[in-house]
Amino acid sequence: MINQKVDFKIEKELQEAILQEKRRGTSDLEIGRRFGVTFRYIERLITKTHGLNISTLRVSKKIKRLHPEDFKEEQTTVWSFKQRGNWATHRGEYRGNWSPYIPRNVILKYSKPGELVLDYFCGAGTTAVECKLLGRKCIAIDINDKAIELAEKNVDFKIASQHLTFADKESRLEVYEPELRVGDARELYFLQDNSIDLICAHPPYANIIHYTDSKEGDLSFFDLDDFLKEMSKVARESFRVLKPGRQCAILIGDTRREKHVIPLGFKLINVYLNAGFKLRELVIKRQHNCKTTGFWYENSIKYNFLLLAHEYLPIFEKPKATGLLNTKERGLNYGFVTPTLKKSLLKRRLGKLETTTVWIFPANNFEERLNKNVIDRYSDGGGYSTITFISHNSRESKFTKRMEKEKIKLLFIKSPFLSNSPSYSNIEYYLKEIKKIITQQIPYINKDGFLVIQTQDVRIEGYIEPLAKRVVDILTLDNLWLKEIIVATQEWTDSNSSNSTGYLKIVHQYLLVYEVRK
């Protein structure tokens, strides 16, 4: 008992000393080194004592500029911001907050000045600040009263004319003060049906970062399945309050368990689709703080894993009541899609492999570099086979049957026909064939070998068919374990060139890496 009291006293003193250092602005790294505590420990202590999860206690909110310099709207499906953005009061001290470039792009693309934007996971108020700057009305709610207090400070600034560019002054936007309130995203009872022009929100991810000290209703404490169940209430409410024909953008990332990936992004997309939404865009948001050299490089090869370096920004749309689509894209009819099989032996070279989940290669040797990375990383010097889905117009379909008896280490399925506007029926056929082929081929893959599927999203009649998600949905075989979801894209020099279609240009593909377990 006495010992417990002594321990308690020591721990209290330790915590007070840590908080004092935080107030002085000492870095977490230095605090960890000095007091022998982990980053997690410091994070929990701050959340407990301050009621919210912030990295820095002393932050200057002095405004240097109100808008980002050289901002251009994103035009493709890969969004990448090297700096997180520190214009207006954006400082990034709230943990897990999103870069203001994301809501800025979404707001500019999918709403007009004077329209009403809802963010039901307000956090430090990044979306609300952007709405104020861009002349949109905003309702932002958060379960945590302390987060709302911080957001109130962040939206409390004047739009002084010395901070405005000539173009801003010319456009003479009306300023609307955001409405911030404590509330629960699962119960938007105070909002009428069909009353919101745009939803733009960034949920906590299933039990990854905790935002409160276990406040009731804080979704950051729910584990995967419960999190998705609760998010289905949020999705239903979103569908109810959004006006027909309007958009709802949600940022979500994957997570890892036991060195395998949990496709949280695709699972959450299903939750919103089940609520009645259609998928208008599926944007990949790159993360830039990933280490790819030295220690990380060696361990990525040694333990065969990639650092998660992307998140998903699905942009859903509530269909118009008539069900009529305002765009019609022509799908080519290919006849059958035929897989062909090729088998080779490999010389494995491990130099210069990609170490994160985002692979970017020059356009002139994109396919070659992608193949090299897949084969060098996943064939482990053993044999590999590729199956390629090509298209042709003849009515004959001849599927290659495997004749060889020896086992391979890697089966690589490629689908180049997808880049040529396939039709719905091509896609349904492709998915059925993929499942059939994989079931047939698995016995020929070594234990601990890999199956890699290269696929991509396609747009049909104005909506995205998210094929990587659909493949993950159908491959529920017990002996396949999803190891990585990799995004591959070409070096894109002109990503901001304008695009008048109203849709983003799809510039990324996926590699779904499955480990074969027997």
Ligand SMILES: C[S@@+](CC[C@H](N)C(=O)[O-])C[C@H]1O[C@@H](n2cnc3c(N)ncnc32)[C@H](O)[C@@H]1O
């Ligand atoms: C990822 S953060 C949002 C960060 C925000 N985009 C920003 O830039 O500051 C998720 C937020 O959801 C809040 N939250 C958790 N459960 C909630 C719920 N049931 N209803 C509303 N907000 C909730 C957390 O308090 C946290 O502030």
